[in-house]
Amino acid sequence: MNPAAVSVSRNLIVIGAASGAGAPDPATAEGPDALRHYRVFHDTPLQHVEWNAILRVPREALDTPLHAVRALDERLAAEVERVLLAGNFPLVVGGDHSCAIGTWSGVHRVLADRGPIGLIWIDAHMDSHTFATTLSGQIHGMPLAALLGHGDAALTGIEGMEAKLRPEHVCLIGVRSYEAGEAALLRRLGVRVFEMGEVRRRGLATVFDEALATVRHGTVGFGVSVDLDALDPEEEPGVGTPVPGGLRRAELADALSRLRGDRTFVAMEIVEYNPRRDHGHATADAAGALAGAITPL
Template sequence: MTRTVRVVGAPTDYGANRRGVDMGPSAIRYAGLAEQLERADVTVVDDGDVRAPRAEERDPEAELPASGRAKFLRETREVVTALADRVGGALEADELPLVLGGDHSVAIGSVTGSARDAEIGVVWFDAHGDFNTPETSPSGNVHGMPLAAILGVGEFADIEWANAAGLSEDNVAIVGLRDVDETERAAIAESDVTTFTMSDIDERGIANVADDALDVAAAGTDGVHVSLDLDWLDPREAPGVGTPVRGGVTYREAHAALEAVAERDCLRSMELVEVNPILDERNETATLATELASSALGTQIL
């Protein structure tokens, strides 16, 4: 039976200083997402976008954590709560939800929705750890905090809407780390999250690293959520991202990792985030995002 993929956009840029990622969902769709996914022999249903008021219309300090700083926390809560309902609804209808960000804070909603009535694991493809909290964040930007939020780290332990997924650190793998804040580094080291840096990929190869990451995420779970930040790739491959960092994975390595996801047949939900068309070149990054999603869903050369 042909699988149905439900596409949901979350056009936010609350989580970052650099504007433009709110246009990511439109750019990815324009790059031919539906056509790429159909190559994987799936039926595509586009559910539109969750409502995300423009940042200029809102006060970034309107809702603050008990301690520390997290800008646009109210707006993030509104978007991720609505997104979780969309993702959960897609799964109830036996569809695979594919979320288009927006900044990476939308992952809070994607993972929460995916984890309803299920035990899930997460593979987090990213240059960054996203493990800051309002107390440790140097910027107060929530796109540097979503994984900490989902796992209830620090101040997020008392923010119920952020850590509602019940995700176990034992089933989380971060792949491709190369830019981590000092306070973040300590928190990750103290956690039970599994990490694979770019050095690990260089030394062991992407195939081995991807397999190990999927082992971690799939162990004892009902499925795997893939969170793909396009800054995971080297900026020469993906120039249009929110926070580019040199030294990322290549085009071919990225496809190999997502092909490994397809081979496992464990994908429950997925998101593509941090595409910034303002910084892109001929919509290359958005086009690459569509190709990688198609690889994760099983597109084959032969």
């Protein structure tokens, strides 16, 4: 990336990723179209927000979930790269969370020659399985492991075989549902995980500040991946895999607002919106509120 590109105002470019092949309920693939239809992402007086393409799985890759995920993620990585190189800020909107492999592989591709990237992963789940540890076989439970360099080569090899993230530059926030195999991997790698119990004891603001310090330390930029199932389904029902006892929209928006004006904050994604499970567009509005919290950039 041209260093001069980040010294000027960045437009926020929304990239849809219609990913549903990685999840048990493919209706998450409808999420980007629904969010664009509902017009939940808005210009502000200081920030231009525009929709880019909604990327879809090419017809020839629809034969297996693995082929579908890889093909879409390759397209997404290239589009994220293009937006960053133009000096803008990509907001990827999914779709199931398998799209994260494409998002952060694209960011890594742009910034790798300058240094590593950090990532805050806000999610009810760890998403750190491989095919060797998963009970369900669902690829949306694997993206973080793949980005850390673990799992099937079809996933880890997107935009090159090297790991896209280093464990010391990653934090998870809001975790409250996971399985032994993925927890063992993150523990072995030394990834910092703030489970929901710790968030409630210490407060999200304190936890978020600690996570920020981690992902900024020794990196050239960082991003945030928000799975909407991190939110409490009592308030936000329209998600792919709801888990009780999550974050509240207002508190997460307040935490994200700390990122306004941070030039090392390079990309964000909001995923797992399922319009078929939403009520009165409540969760769609939550996605808009979370994106609105980071603007102006």
